[in-house]
Amino acid sequence: MWTMNPEMSGDHPGGVTVVVRRPGTAGWEYLLLHRAHEGPDFAGDWAWTAPAGARLPGEPVEPAALRKLAQEAGIVETAIWAVDLSGEWAVFAAEVSADQEVTLNDDHDRHEWLPVDEAVARILPASAADQVRLVELVPSVRIHFRSMTMEDLPAVAERLEQPHVRPWYRPENHTLEQLQERYGARIEGESPVRMWVVEVDGSPVGQVEDYPVGDDETYAAAGVLPDAIGVDFAITDPALIGHGLGTRMLWRFVRDVVWLDYDATQVVAAPAVDNVASLRTLEKVGFVAGDVVHEDSGDPERLCILDLTRLFG
Secondary structure: OOOOOOOOOOOOOOEEEEEEEEEEOOEEEEEEEEEOOOOHHHOOOOOEEOOEEEOOOOOOHHHHHHHHHHHHHOOOOOOOEEEEOOOOEEEEEEEOOOOOOOOOOOOEEEEEEEEHHHHHHHEOOHHHHHHHHHHHHOOOOOEEEEEOOHHHHHHHHHHOOOOOOHHHOOOOOOOHHHHHHHHHHHHOOOOOOEEEEEEEOOEEEEEEEEEEOOOOHHHHHOOOOOOOEEEEEEEOOHHHOOOOHHHHHHHHHHHHHHHHHOOOOEEEEOOEOOOHHHHHHHHHHOOEEEEEEOHHHOOOEEEEEEEHHHHHO
């Protein structure tokens, strides 16, 4: 039977999984590793999993996932992205080329690349199989962030009118003139707030902004550190909603923009308390929901905090 690693981290998440996929002839193929037999408890053909293992005490979450991917499959120098970091077992994903080599360690005796249905049928328990199903939903895309310009604003005005976006942007009217007044100083570099257009495969599909929040007394009272960076985000293309793309986008932005550009230890976001979709996206990236803030304004928000050092080191 399975036993807990005595060196397993005592805090959340206790372990990490990296679901690896490559292009196949009829869709994605998923990497499964078969655990080497270690007596009768491990005998048989049931012990198939994606690369996974315990997070060590004090080990940052992303480095733990990269370590297990390298140890168990010999896959290195491959970018991973967060699929769902909210559970006891953090789930990441990676895409590799069709000719990716796999080098097993002593914990495994063979591996296979399988279509999603076959992979799911092999994996036990069902919760581990569900991790592969989650990754199957996420499209393979190129995500790029570029600085917003004044020329982007007509398209931004149209995108903010989408029914799934409009209720969460105050005020709800987004005329071109209003956006020019609201975003002009930010776009021209006269404000600490930076505006970005999110592009997927070269097409604009949303926006994100980042800004220092250290002087916000409400946030400070709720435990936000002086060096914290705030983020707001939206995938405005309705065709891309519900496929895990928001999580993948926000992970990329935190990892490749905020983490690199700022000397910060926290990222915060404060969506409306009833914006369930945004709150769930933040949770999957590793944000922890905390206090309700700005209640007196009539638009109460849920403050969510991401510990960058715990995530990246």
